[in-house]
Amino acid sequence: MSSPAALREGYEHFDPRAYLRNNYLPPRADFSSEEFVVPWKLRCLAETFASGEIRGQTLIDVGSGPTIYQLLSACDHFEEIVATDYLAVNREELGRWARGEPGAFDWRPFIQHVCKIEGRGEPWQDKERRLRQRLRRILPIDVHRPEPLGAPLHPPADALLSAFCLEAVSPDRAAFVRALAHVGNLLRPGGHALLLGALGESFYLAGPARLPVVPLQESDVREALAAAGFALRELRSYAMPPALRTGVDDVDGVFFAHAQKPLEA
Ligand code: SAM
Incomplete structure (x- = not known):
């Protein structure tokens, strides 16, 4: 188990480029088959948003x-x-990516793949432009504070998304539940929450940083969502195939949860 101070210290050494290399280049980001983890994550999100139920002003x-x-x-x-x-x-x-600056990570294969699985024949350049237009704020946050942004979001978000964050910054399951409740404060009653996260992971690497992760099972995710006041709508999981166990972490699998904040919270 780690302490909050040790976690903060660990993140001082986080290297974004190494993290991107470890997780968002082949073999994990291989678009030739849906058996690879990145296409699985993109499929979960594409199918969930395709229902049209999750929409609004702010995510x-x-x-x-x-x-x-x-x-x-x-x-969209x-x-x-x-x-x-x-x-x-x-x-x-x-x-750097939002401003289209040289040297930004190349997300084009991801954008092209999402356009393909969404199946509307949209040119990938249109989606790239739309996301850049809509990504207007990039804010500091600390999920360990009851007000993670330092002040309430006005108006509260219509939807909340979080991928591989809460379990990677929480020293234990109790802190994970508290973090979930804190980020729930940013969401309006009735709003949707989509979580992607690691199952059975105890660490991951990002260059010189070796970050501790609270190992979760599917049952922990269910219990944490309920304890933080969310109603679970769907939970899917993915088992990490041996070929993708590359040593950059010890993850066993990935979960995708769709939950909702009750109207009468
Ligand atoms: N969402 C990305 C993804 O899907 O790959 C990045 C996830 S990365 C495993 C965990 C992220 O949590 C890092 O970007 C890190 O900077 C951020 N983080 C660290 N401490 C945090 C905190 N107290 N509150 C919010 N985010 C934190």
């Missing part, structure tokens, strides 16, 4: 890190996407 993404893949299906359904991260280096990496 907040908690702990965006240096990545935008999680926003590619979401951006919200006027504004608010990205957030604890680390300035990650917010800067996102800003």
Whole structure:
């Protein structure tokens, strides 16, 4: 088990480029088959947003890190996407992509794949432009504070997304539940929450940083969502195939949860 102080210290050494290399280049980001983990994550999000039920003015993404893949299906359904991260280096990496600056990570294969699975024949350049237009705020956040943004979001978000953040910043399951409740404060009653996260993971690497992760089972995710006041709508999981166990972490699998904040919270 880690302490909050040890976690904060660990994140000082987080290298966004190494993290992107470990998780968002082949073999994990291989679009030739849906058996690979990145296409699985993109499929979960594309199918969930395709229902048309999750939409509104604002979607907040908690702990965006240096990545935008999680926003590619979401951006068609919200006027504004608010990205957030604890680390300035990650917010800067996102800003470089949002402004289309040279040296930004190449998300084109992800955008092309999402356009393909959404099946509307949309040119990938249109989706890229739309996400850049709608990603207007990239804010600092700390999920360990009851007000993660330092002040309430006005108006509260219509939807909340968070990928691989809460379990990667919480020293134990109790802290994970508290973090979930804190980010729930950013969401309006009736709003939808979509979580992607690691199952059975105890650490991951990001360059010189070796970050502890609270190992979760599917039952922990169910219990945490209920304890934080969310109603679970759907839970899917993915088993990490041996070929993708590359040593950059010890993850066993990935969960995708769709939950909702009750109207009478
Ligand atoms: N969402 C990205 C993804 O899907 O790959 C990045 C996830 S990365 C495993 C965890 C992220 O949590 C990092 O970007 C890190 O900077 C951020 N983080 C660290 N401490 C945090 C905190 N106290 N509150 C919110 N985010 C934090």
